[in-house]
Amino acid sequence: RQTLVRVLKEQYAAGQIHPSKPVADHIELLGLENSFTITTGHQLNIFTGPLYFIFKIVTAINLAGELKSHFPDKNFIPVYWMASEDHDFEEINHTYIGDKKITWQHQAQGATGRLSVQDMAQAIREYTGRLGISLHAPSLAKMIETAYSGHKNLAEATRYLVNALFEEYGLIVLDADHPELKKQFTPIITEDILHQNSYKAINSTMEELAKIGIESQVNPREINFFYLQDGLRERLVFENNRYQVLNSDISFSAAELQEKINQHPECFSPNVVMRPIYQEVILPNIAYVGGGAEIVYWLQLKQNFDQYGVDFPILILRNSAMFISNKSETALNRLRFSLTDIFKDAENLKKQWILNHSEHTLNLADEWQELTCIFEKIKLRAHKIDPTLTASTLAVKTRLEKAIHNLEKKLIKAEKRNHADSLSKIDTLKYKLFPMNGLQERSENFGMFYVKYGPEFISSLIKSFKPLDFKFTILLEEPSSN
Secondary structure, rough: OHHHHHHHHHHHHHHHOOOOOHHHHHHHHOOOOOOEEEEEEEEEOHOOOOOHHHHHHHHHHHHHHHHHHHHHOOOOEEEEEEOOOOOOHHHOEEEEEEEEEEEOOOOOOOOHHHOOOOOOOOHHHHHHHHHOOOHHHHHHHHHHHEEEOOOOEHHHHHHHHHHHHHHHOOEEEEOOOHHHHHHHHHHHHHHHHHHHHHHHHHHHHHHHHHHHOOOOOOOOOOEOOOOOOOOEEEEEEEEOOOOEEEOOEEEEEEEHHHHHHHHOHHEEEEEOHHHHHHHHHHHHHEEEEEEHHHHHHHHHHHHHHHOOOOOOOEEEOOOEEEEEEHHHHHHHHOOOOOOOOOOOOHHHHHHHHHHHHHOOOOOHHHHHHHHHHHHHHHHHHHHHHHHOOHHHHHHHHHHHHHHHHHHHHHHHHHHHOOOOHHHHHHHHHHHOHHHHOOOHHOEEEEHHHHHHHHHHHHHHHHHHOOOOOEEEEEEEHHHHOO
């Protein structure tokens, strides 16, 4: 605990951040035995990436608050774990704001947290240019510029930005890429690389999960660590009786590897299946907040936790939400759709609208019922003449049923052409609320909401999200916001 407190103070100071009182108090509280963390983790997406990044953090903050109300003699501290050692730059180098994709053009190598942000000027200009002149646009633009222009690497920039957004709620931002923290993980690094324990345990769990229909999200390797240096994060493999760092001339014997781990544990970076264990080793953590896919891959790791004697946290599905503006809500009402209707696909919505608004009867169910009665008479008559004709009668009925169904489709299609203008509004609404045919939270950035509402954007989420309800939240704009 004392190492964790010391490292956090060092990191905030190095990032030129003077912690707010709630953050400073939480850092100190981590030194006490009755303090526990509620953690969520995410990659270092530029400008925070999609909305669900924000939602994960709010869920962790609210869960910590809820636990404190039930157990006042204990402290529950929300933590954002920066995935600073991740190296998948293509996943984090862009964000979407107001339908525009902003991309950071950079030749990246190694861990993303160590990447210099000195060449982000163009991306910053494009992002802040999208913010417009709304009331809170200048403050957010300044926050963004200070984060990325005033810090040396992506980890420090991300810490500054996330802290600026959530410091009043006492959120702690942790970068686990630190020698003192890695030192605590040294025994497991050694054991896992030399004996490939994780590979065996996780594969066994995957087989058990498959029996109950749960598909694996990640696949373990024989060695689940990377070798890490500035500009380098490459897999470690065992070949020809040596431990080889791929795409390099670096290799170790077993004895040399053991010595390297003992002297420089910071050179060894856990992959996706070992990072959760590292997290639980260095934090007094009791719950992890993640998305659906994250929860599934954590389930794959339970046996691995057990073999290393590390406590497995409670897994909490993050909150999900959609923002619906006054304008979109008005359009929804005019189309006579409910809030739940909007989750149907566009073609079903158009069909529903046509059936509800057309002056003509487009449903041929009544006519088909009459035809069915006629065919029953025909079938009976045919059977009396020749029992073998029953099958032929049913075949004709089947062909006619298909023809009636196709005719009904043509009637609806023709009526859609008659109401093309109205139906185009459905496409517009769907695109607004489901950009790129997906949930709003998975693509749209928080920026356009923040410039409109300012810090109230965050506080409204804090008030609205119930971390243990596990329901999708629809956030409606108050009329006074227009």
